[in-house]
Structure formats: structure tokens, C-alpha cells
Amino acid sequence: MASTVKTKTDLAFQRCVMPDCAATYDVADVRTSCDACGSLLDVDYDWDSLPVPSSLQSFEEKWSRRNEPLCFSGVWRFVDLLPFAPTNKIITIGEGQTLLHPSDGVARFVGVRPGNLLLQYEGMNPSGSFKDNGMTAAFTHAHTIGARRAACASTGNTSASLALYCGVSKLMQAIIFIGSGKISYGKLSQALDYGALTIQIAGDFDDAMHRVQQVSTKQGIYLVNSVNPFRLEGQKTIMFRVLEAMRWEVPDWIVVPGGNLGNSSAFGKAFYELHQLGLIDRIPRLAVINAAGANTLYELVEGRGLRWNNGRPDASIVNNYYAELDDANRRASTIASAIEINRPVNLYKCLRALECCNGVVREVTDQQMLDAKAQVGANGVGCEPASAASVAGAKLLRAEGVIAPTERVVCILTGHQLKDPTATVAYHTHDQAEFNRVLGSRGVTRAAFANRAVQVENNLDEIIRAIELNS
Numbered sequence: 149m150a151s152t153v154k155t156k157t158d159l160a161f162q163r164c165v166m167p168d169c170a171a172t173y174d175v176a177d178v179r180t181s182c183d184a185c186g187s188l189l190d191v192d193y194d195w196d197s198l199p200v201p202s203s204l205q206s207f208e209e210k211w212s213r214r215n216e217p218l219c220f221s222g223v224w225r226f227v228d229l230l231p232f233a234p235t236n237k238i239i240t241i242g243e244g245q246t247l248l249h250p251s252d253g254v255a256r257f258v259g260v261r262p263g264n265l266l267l268q269y270e271g272m273n274p275s276g277s278f279k280d281n282g283m284t285a286a287f288t289h290a291h292t293i294g295a296r297r298a299a300c301a302s303t304g305n306t307s308a309s310l311a312l313y314c315g316v317s318k319l320m321q322a323i324i325f326i327g328s329g330k331i332s333y334g335k336l337s338q339a340l341d342y343g344a345l346t347i348q349i350a351g352d353f354d355d356a357m358h359r360v361q362q363v364s365t366k367q368g369i370y371l372v373n374s375v376n377p378f379r380l381e382g383q384k385t386i387m388f389r390v391l392e393a394m395r396w397e398v399p400d401w402i403v404v405p406g407g408n409l410g411n412s413s414a415f416g417k418a419f420y421e422l423h424q425l426g427l428i429d430r431i432p433r434l435a436v437i438n439a440a441g442a443n444t445l446y447e448l449v450e451g452r453g454l455r456w457n458n459g460r461p462d463a464s465i466v467n468n469y470y471a472e473l474d475d476a477n478r479r480a481s482t483i484a485s486a487i488e489i490n491r492p493v494n495l496y497k498c499l500r501a502l503e504c505c506n507g508v509v510r511e512v513t514d515q516q517m518l519d520a521k522a523q524v525g526a527n528g529v530g531c532e533p534a535s536a537a538s539v540a541g542a543k544l545l546r547a548e549g550v551i552a553p554t555e556r557v558v559c560i561l562t563g564h565q566l567k568d569p570t571a572t573v574a575y576h577t578h579d580q581a582e583f584n585r586v587l588g589s590r591g592v593t594r595a596a597f598a599n600r601a602v603q604v605e606n607n608l609d610e611i612i613r614a615i616e617l618n619s
Contacts, residue, residue: 158174158175158194159193159194159197159198159231160175160191160192160193160194160231160232161173161174161175161191161192161193161194162174162175162177162179162189162190162191162192162377163189163190163192164182164184164185164187164188164189164190165187165188165189165190165459165496165497165500166182166185166187166459166496167458167459168459168460169182169184169185169187171183171184171185172192173189175191175232176292176293178293178295178370180361180371180375180376180377181375187496188375188377188493188494188496188497189377190377190417190497191230191232191377191378191380191381193231193232195424195425198228198231199228200228200425201228201229201427203396203427204388204391204392204396204422204427204428205396207225207226207388207392208392210225217240217242218235218238218240220240220242220245221240221242221243221244221284222243222244222245222246222281222385222389223240223243223244223281223284223285223382223385224238224240224284226384226385226388229384229385229388229421229422230285230381230382230384230385232289232378232381233285233288233289233292234292237288237291237292238284238288239284239287239288239291239313239317239319240284241274241280241284241312241313241316242274243273243274243280243281243283243284244273244280244281244385244389245272245273246268246269246270246272246273246386246389247268247269247272247393248266248267248268248269248389248390248393248394248558249266249267249268249269249528249529250263250265250266250267251265251266251267251524251527251528251529252265253523253526253527254267254523254524254527254539254559257520257523257539257543258539258542258543258546258557259543259546259547259553260542260546260551260552260553260554260555260557261553261554264553264554264555264556264557265542265557265559266390266393266394266399266556266557266558266559267524267529267539267558267559267561268386268389268390268558268559268560268561269529269531269561270386270560270561270562270563271529271530271531271532271535271561271562271563271564271565271567272564273309274312275305275308275309275312275338276305276308276338276563276564276566276567277305277308277309277486277532277562277563277564277567278305278383278386278411278560278562278563279305279306279308279309280309280312280313281382281383281385281386282309282374282378282379282380282381282382282383282410282414283306283309283310283312283313283372283379283382284313284382285378285379285381285382285383286298286372286376286378286379286382287310287313287317287319287320287372288378289376289378290320290370290372291317291319291320293370295320295369295370296319296320296321297320297321297323297367297369297370298310298314298320298321298322298323298369298370298371298372299322299323299324299325299360299363299364299369299370299371299372300323300324300325300360300371300372300373301324301325301326301353301356301357301359301360301373302324302325302326302331302335302339302353302356303326303327303331303335303353303407303485303486303487303488303489304326304331304332304334304335304336304339304485304486304567305335305486305562305563305567306324306372306373306374307322307324307326307331307335307336307338307339307344307346308335308338308339308342310322310324310339310344310372311324311338311339311342311343311344312338312342314342314343314344315342315343315344320370321345322339322342322343322344322345323344323345323347323369324339324344324345324346324347325347325348325349325356325357325359325360325363326346326347326348326349326356327348327349327350327351327352327353327355327356328348328349328350328351328352331485332485332567332568332570332571333570334566334567334568334569334570335567335568352479352480352488352490353480353488353489354480354489354490354491357373357491357493360373361373361375373408373493374408374409374410374413374493374494375493375494379410380410380413380414380417380494380497381414383410383411383414383415384414384415384417384418384421385418386411386414386415386560387402387414387415387418387419388418390402390558391428394556396428398428398429398430398431398432399432399556399557399558400432400433400551400555400556400557401432401433401434401435401542401545401551401555401556401557401558402415402432402433402434402435402505402558402560403435403437403538403539403541403542403545403557403558403559403560404434404435404436404437404538404559404560404562405436405437405439405484405486405487405534405535405537405538405541405560405562406436406437406438406445406446406487406492406498406509406537407442407486407487407488407489407492407534408487408489408492408493408494409436409445409492409493409494409495409497409498410493410494411560411562412434412436412494412498412501412502412507413494413497413498413500413501415434415501415505416434416497416498416500416501416502416504416505416507417497417501419431419432419504419505420504431504431505431506432505432558433505433506433507433508434501434502434505434506434507434508435507435508435509435510435541435542435545435550435551436498436502436507436508436509436510437509437510437511437512437537437538437540437541438487438509438510438511438512438537439480439482439483439484439487439488439511439512439513439514439517439534439537440482440511440512440513440514441480441481441482441488441514441590442480442481442482442484442487442488442489442490443511444469444489444490444491444492444495445492445495445498445509446509446510446511447469448465448466448469448495449499449502449509450508450509450510452465452469453465454466454499455499455502455503456496456499456500456502456503457503458503459500461496461499466495470491473490473491478490481590482514482590483514483517483518483533483571483586483587483590483592484514484517484532484533484534484536484537485533485534485568486532486533486534486535486562486563486567487534487537508545508550510541510544510545512537512540512541512544513591514533514587514590514591514592515591515592515593515594516540516543516544517533517534517536517537517540518533518536518571518575518587518592518595519540519596519597520536520537520539520540520543521533521535521536521539521572521575522575522576522595522596522597522598522599523539523597524536524539524561525565525572526597526599529561530564530565530566530572531561531562531563531564531565532562532563532564532565532567532568532571533568533571534562534563535560535561535562535563536561538559538560538561538562539559542557542559570586571586571587574586574587575587575592575595575598576595576598576599576600576601577598577600578600578601578603583595602614602618
């Protein structure tokens with residue numbers, strides 16, 4: 149049975165996302181779904197009884213105390229906007245020291261005016277991806293309730309982040325589930341090096357996600373995938389830092405890759421709460437970009453008309469589509485392994501975010517992502533293939549006239565370039581066989597922006613001539 153928030157002293161609690169249910173649960177409960185209707189949960193707050201900041205500018209004072217761990221953290225310096233944990237239980241390793249990088253070169257590629265394209269680079273996090281924003285929050289909740297083991301299914305970045313927090317804190321054992329051949333070595337090496345127990349199953353991410361949920365329930369292991377509502381509380385802070393870097397002005401667009409849809413869901417929640425609290429005067433538009441080989445959200449929203457519909461989405465559209473996937477045994481397939489997911493667990497939360505943010509969904513090919521990735525790299529910021537979906541998507545939306553050249557666009561780069569160096573080297577290589585092996589099977593036929601090594605004889609004059617010809 150659902151518990152009920154009884155008094156104003158219960159300032160943080162968990163609530164079913166479906167308005168017609170809205171069952172509530174104690175913040176100390178470990179659950180990933182509503183007992184009453186089976187839907188996802190939010191972490192919610194009694195804002196009327198909490199000390200809400202008078203303005204977002206008040207957070208700037210935290211920088212004068214950045215010698216304090218919570219003020220230094222790019223997540224926990226915003227603790228007043230995610231006040232679910234006792235501050236003495238918070239586990240931080242300096243996550244969130246990220247950069248909002250204006251890039252006129254990428255702006256030209258996308259088609260917006262100089263100064264209007266900004267790259268939010270989450271690859272600067274300790275484990276090299278945005279996952280640390282959510283992991284510090286989920287890990288803190290796990291620590292608060294006394295968990296000793298934590299698990300996830302992963303295409304790589306979640307496992308690296310969980311393993312890192314477990315390795316640094318020594319508070320829990322990390323157990324990660326990966327699919328066969330569905331993780332890059334750059335990411336797998338992190339989980340192995342940080343000491344995680346790694347379980348590789350025959351199947352893909354969706355299979356691993358199904359099994360980790362079963363095992364976590366049966367064995368009482370704390371699950372940290374983004375079905376965990378506390379994960380998304382931490383991921384809200386990516387948007388707080390974007391606003392902070394923009395001197396608290398709201399951009400016109402946030403463009404984000406869509407995999408399990410945790411980021412898009414968290415961003416929608418962040419902007420909704422900030423607007424309700426009177427801390428921003430408008431909400432930006434949201435664009436979620438799928439890989440064409442893992443395009444469930446695009447197919448459902450743009451192809452079949454699925455909408456949040458004020459909390460009454462038509463679940464039959466989803467169920468029918470998933471049945472079609474099963475009947476055809478169709479698996480997600482994209483070079484962007486971080487978003488290679490057919491059954492996103494945060495689908496309904498993302499639909500809510502799209503409604504809140506007047507959002508759109510698009511799909512881009514692996515070719516478009518890799519070309520966008522090359523342009524991001526050529527302008528000084530390296531990212532993994534999935535990250536570049538945001539830039540490729542922004543370019544597509546600009547070509548369609550959905551994004552205007554005068555609008556300010558923030559593209560989220562979710563992970564570091566070295567998360568998947570194989571794809572990068574294959575794109576730039578001379579070796580056609582290697583190009584075909586890594587990229588050809590994904591439908592990539594060219595490297596329009598390749599920066600290939602210049603091959604010369606071991607001869608001083610030839611080396612100098614090559615430098616002069618290519619300078």
C-alpha cells in the first residue's frame with residue numbers, strides 16, 4: 149500500500165508521476181516504481197515549508213566557500229534545490245566542475261549566429277561523463293539508507309561512475325551488468341580498474357536492464373539506474389550550471405541526446421520547478437535527439453503521436469510498438485553505444501518534459517553524429533559519439549527552420565572523447581578495412597571531416613616537405 153505524507157515536517161518525499169494516482173512514499177524508501185499503479189516516481193518537496201532561495205544569484209556566494217566540499221561540488225552547491233539528504237550523509241568527489249563552452253566554429257556548422265551555440269561539456273566530470281551528477285545523488289541516498297551493495301545495467305558510463313564512487317568511498321560493492329559486445333573498452337576499463345564486480349550477459353542493454361531489476365529486487369541490492377528517482381535529482385544540476393554560466397539568463401533551446409531519457413526528464417523537472425518557484429521567468433524549448441538505430445522516442449512521438457497528455461498518455465501506443473520490436477526481434481544498433489537503447493525506462497517522464505518545454509524529438513544517423521563529432525573536436529572539445537547527437541540534431545533542426553539563427557542553443561556533450569577512442573580513430577584513419585570494420589556496418593560511408601595522419605618516409609627532407617605542404 150502507498151504511504152502518505154502526513155505532516156509538514158516531511159519536507160522531501162517520493163511521488164508517483166501520474167497525476168491520477170499521485171501516491172506518495174517516504175524519502176527513505178527504496179523503490180523504483182509506484183505500488184499503486186506501477187508508474188515511475190519523482191522526488192518531490194514541500195516547497196512551502198522549505199527555505200527557497202530568493203534568486204538564483206544567491207548561489208554565487210557558494211564560490212567564496214569552495215574550500216568546503218559541498219560548495220565545491222557542482223551538484224551539491226545547489227543542495228537547496230534538491231534537499232532530500234542530510235548534509236552530513238552526502239558523498240561527493242568533486243563532480244560537476246564542468247564547462248559551458250561557446251563555439252563559433254560549431255555555430256557555423258550548425259547554422260546559427262556566432263556566440264549563439266554553446267557546448268555544455270560534461271566530459272569534465274571525474275568519471276568522464278554526465279553520470280556523476282546523478283550518481284552522487286543516488287549514492288548519497290543509498291548511503292543514507294545503509295545500502296552495502298549497489299548495481300546497474302550499463303552501456304558503459306553508468307558502470308564507470310558507480311564503480312568510481314564505490315572505489316573512492318569504500319562504502320559499497322559495485323555490481324554492474326553489461327550486454328555482450330555492447331560496451332566500449334574505454335568505459336569497461338574504468339569499471340574493471342575501479343574494482344566493480346562485472347556481470348556480462350548474452351544480450352543487449354535492454355536485457356541487462358531487465359535482469360538487474362530482477363536481481364536487485366530479489367537480493368535487496370540498491371539499483372542506481374535512472375529508473376531511480378534520486379539519480380535524476382542530481383542530473384537537474386546540469387541545467388543549474390548552464391544557467392549559472394549564462395549569468396542566469398534562460399537559453400532558447402536545450403538539445404540533448406536521448407537514450408534512457410534520464411537527462412531530458414531531469415532537465416524538464418528542473419525547469420518546471422525553477423519556474424514554479426519564481427526563479428526563472430520562462431522555460432526553454434527542449435530537443436531530444438535519438439540515434440536512428442535506437443529511435444524509440446522519435447518513432448513514438450513523431451511517428452505515432454504519443455504525448456504526455458497532461459498525465460494521461462496512451463500506453464497502448466507504447467505497448468503495441470514494443471510488441472512489434474519483439475515480433476521482429478529488432479535490437480538497437482548504433483555507433484553511439486551510450487544511447488543504444490530500445491526501451492527507455494524514463495519514457496513517460498520524458499514525455500512530461502517535452503510537454504513542459506514545448507519540446508521536439510528528432511533522429512540522426514551515425515554518419516551525421518560522427519561528422520558532428522569531428523566538428524566538435526576540430527573546435528577544441530572532444531566528445532564521445534553519443535554526445536554529438538545533440539550537435540547533429542541542432543543542425544537538423546536549424547535546416548528545418550525549427551531553430552532560428554538568432555536563437556541561443558545549448559548542446560549537451562554527455563561524455564569525454566576517450567570514452568570511445570575506437571570510433572574516433574576509425575573515422576580519421578587511412579585504413580579502409582578498419583574504417584569498414586568499425587563504422588561501415590553502421591551505415592557510415594564517408595569521413596567528411598577526417599583529419600588523417602600524413603604518411604611519409606623516415607627522411608628529414610620528406611618530413612619537412614610534408615609539413616610545408618600541409619601548413
